[in-house]
Amino acid sequence: MSLTHRDVATVGIGGPVGSGKTSLLTELVPRLREEGLDVGVIANDILTQEDADRLRERFAGVVPEDLVAGVETGACPHTGIREDPSMNLQQIDAFLADHPDLDLVLVESGGDNLAATFNPELADYSLYVISVAEGDDIPRKRGPGVVDCDLLVVNKTDLAPHVGADLDLMERDAREVREGPFVFTNCKAEEGVDEVLEHVREGVLFA
Ligand SMILES: Nc1nc2c(ncn2[C@@H]2O[C@H](COP(=O)(O)OP(=O)(O)OP(=O)(O)O)[C@@H](O)[C@H]2O)c(=O)[nH]1
Secondary structure (H helix, E strand, O other): OOOOHHHOEEEEEEEOOOOOHHHHHHHHHHHHHHOOOOEEEEEEEOOOOHHHHHHHHHOOOOOOHHHEEEEEOOOOOHHHHHHOOHHHHHHHHHHHHHOOOOOEEEEEEEOOOOOOOOOOOOOOEEEEEEEHHHOOOOHHHOOHHHHHOOEEEEEOHHHHHHHOOOHHHHHHHHHHHOOOOEEEOEHHHOEOHHHHHHHHHHHHHOO
16 A cells, blocks of 8 residues: 555644745754654745755755655645645655655745644644744734744844844743744754754654
């Protein structure tokens, strides 16, 4: 019997445009590979394969080319990860047809403001990435992406002094609006990435 998306662990990475999802993926994937895990990556874009092309280049020699795919949602990507994830699920099935030993698929998608969440059928575990440069009031706006994800990632901490963002306030608000954990990251300096990996490991791989 052929394998389906239900036979592989999946992690969703959502968040507003430019918050650092691709940068986080770029740090996470080689670490997962170093642990001996076979990883596939899907990038959701409205009309292009740009993110997927970028990721294929970054993962050259780390992830086989045919395990990096773009899904063109044709509409705001949240529709393809929440309302109707069938294109993503078919892509995962296609990965598994050629790579039955696949351990994990990471699905990246930009979202509509702060509302994007992953359909549970598509993501066993979800990260939502925001950037401090988008304003330190983002957590307290209580967007479903921020509140409902399994792990909130607050990225670009290095920019806080430049944009006047108060990280203590972001931490307090994040703790108030959600029960789940959050991690501060600076993907440029690889800060916080190992902590994110630890949460993913606990949340998915060894669940
Ligand atoms: N200073 C700083 N810049 C960062 C950090 N993380 C990412 N960036 C930069 O922010 C920009 C956007 O990062 P991406 O990783 O492409 O963001 P994204 O969320 O994948 O963007 P889309 O795919 O367009 O939605 C790039 O120029 C990154 O180099 C960080 O922690 N600090």
